[in-house]
Amino acid sequence: MIELRHVNKTFRVAKRNAGMKEALKALVFREYTQVQALRDISFSVADGEMVGYIGPNGAGKSSTIKVMSGILTPDSGECCVDGLTPWKSRKQHVRNIGVVFGQRSQLWWDVPVIDSFELLRDIYSIPSSAYRRNVDELTELLSLSELLRTPARQLSLGQRMRCEIAASLLHDPGILFLDEPTIGLDAVSKIAVRKFIKARNRERKTTVILTTHDMQDIEALTERILLIGRGQILLDGSLSQLKQRNSRTKKLNISYSTGTFQPLEGVQLVAEFGGHAEFLIDTEVIGVSGAIQSLAQNIEITDLSVEGASAEELVVSLYKEFAI
Template sequence: MIELRDICKTFKVAKRNAGLGEAVKALFRREYSEIRALKNVSFKIDEGEMVGYIGPNGAGKSSTIKIMSGILTPDSGECVINGRVPWKERIEHVKEIGVVFGQRSQLWWDVPVVDSFELLKDIYRVDELSFRKNLNELTELLDIGEIIRTPARQLSLGQRMRCEIAASLLHNPRVLFLDEPTIGLDAVSKIAVRNFIRTINKERCTTVILTTHDMQDIEALTERILLIGKGKILLDGTLNELKKRNSTYKTLVVDYTGERIKTVSGLRVTKDLDGHVELVVDTTLLPVSQAIAIISSQVDVSDISVMGATAEEMVVSLYKEFEI
């Protein structure tokens, strides 16, 4: 379905120091530094998969998306999507993909959203019947029936984002690229967008590739994660595998009455207040159930909760692990 092999991309970036004098100098002599945005990026994605593509800012996420959507031509390497090379057969290729850039609008600013939809229908040569059917379905799912008669510039960010997503699905693409679709959205809109993405993936079997910095997006949506850093794919696996990797430590928060808790090996106190304690359990040395048993044998527990590492923490530890 989607296959990338050894994709490399280098950007030349002009450099100069600050100041007017330097700016004048730069007119005549430029110093360039090469930035290797992507180094031998390879992966494979099957039809109907939902993949989270994560990495810090500037890691190469957007570049990869742009290569896959036919915007950029890589320096070397192969990329085949639906049997086509995106930058060689651009027009045929983009008929089958939808792209949402969270930071940029694709709607015409001054006209009602539905007018933009009509124009997109003509751009993608969607026939009237399937357009109507699709539009009805999308407006219902995204709950935008009320707002599509409003000019895009008067919509809130959440409303607009829902319209953007609808706009990129009007031609029923087989692959959907979402570049930070939930950026800047409030909790309600975020959840609406996530639910919608999940529905589309299930019902239309659309392959979804999602880049985001919001780990809740990843947790809510994707099974598989690709981690990129400094232009290299560092990790390719499921969220659960990732969690296991990082779940050797669990945090216990205990409210209790009684004596202070005596620790054993594998159990460490991180916060100790009167009647409230937080402990870290190393599950390789001591199973959580045993730790709880030890604690409740010592004191009278009134409340206890167990917390694993959140996705956010996992990613931070991954970034640290790979030094990106």
């Protein structure tokens, strides 16, 4: 159970203009701006839930993760993770969480991965039987057997990420924070990572909180999404709810042989190339069949398809809606 209530965090950022003169000036006199990274963040996550945390760069995703994992102390507000306040009982709290920072490695660069794992065993004082069991299990699920004896510096990004995830699960944490776990991975590795996370959540009831920019991650993994922008929670709901909410827009793909389009109210031409056109239909202005009928009067349609908006487009429209 994770609960955040009215969490605020402000950073003081020194700012100066470019140029040598300005740099020298900044040595003596510094201007600071207050950046409110988190404002009045409140939400709760139940045990065993899987939550996607989305928002543009700099929206406060990582800061929230850092507050929940005990790295940052907020200026005000409460955060309660399994009855503990992360920054107050840091050591006790972090025993039960696993954190993966997609852009930062926790593996030792020059030694085989298994050596890093063994150091983690000592850091978390994992009993050796549990350690053996976990390593065996994770090795099988993430197909690490050939990677464990390789130094981390020789692993590909996808291989390394699988090892990173294994490393953060060695101590059986009940909560897993994933900060952009699929960043920079190829399609095969992404799918492998997603599949593993999903299975872990289902079988072990591990609570997963995941930040990402990859909407396929969200679509594949999470039922619930939290949208954060400019430090505020803008939306908290399920992906399907969100889709419904934004279902008034449909995408219409048309292939045609002859004719030209006439402008039509509620129908927006998005792209057109070589006998193929893409429209967005606002269903509150004009029905899908109405739109097709009108279009068919002027052109000879050879093929067509209608889709709801993808998660990606949903997010873009959300960002637009909230002007973030």
